[in-house]
Amino acid sequence: EDQVTQSPEALRLQEGESSSLNCSYTVSGLRGLFWYRQDPGKGPEFLFTLYSAGEEKEKERLKATLTKKESFLHITAPKPEDSATYLCAVPNWAGGTSYGKLTFGQGTILTVHP
């Protein structure tokens, strides 16, 4: 069974204080890892998809990286508007077929103080 674990559960940063969020996974064969951002009372917003170890993607102050066991979401010089819950997820595959279902981690609640 696929498992996704995120750490820390909560992270409090000062504005401008860079840090990283971790997403470790156990899957039978990785076929993609997704990062989402979720604001309170809203649906998750797609950020990145990573497909292979060594891959990196960037968007503004965020950079996602992937190894064979984990993914990191690096936040450089965060601003208060980066405060949100960050979710990572992996697609479920059964018998060589994906039905699109995702296994989510519990999320990291990021709070950036001005």
Next chain:
Amino acid sequence: GAVVSQHPSWVICKSGTSVKIECRSLDFQATTMFWYRQFPKQSLMLMATSNEGSKATYEQGVEKDKFLINHASLTLSTLTVTSAHPEDSSFYICSARFMGITSTDTQYFGPGTRLTVL
């Protein structure tokens, strides 16, 4: 990015009534959509997979007669909460599966619907 809408964004109803929530993919066709439920401070819980033109597949423990799902077109799926009770109050979120040309496979989420049953 692809856009998914939900309607209504919030609804309040009396116990025993039924409520319908719509989920639309606005700029792409989605043969598969998903319905999630989210409790405060918890991650998303998948309720069911909605496939266009066929019956929905429900996760274990989800009552299919209470949560009716219809995926009548490639851009619309509906979730009807039948005979709603206060314990059905929750945040319901849909997502649509986007299959890209370059073998990308991504889920895009709607903004969610807050259901309150009195």
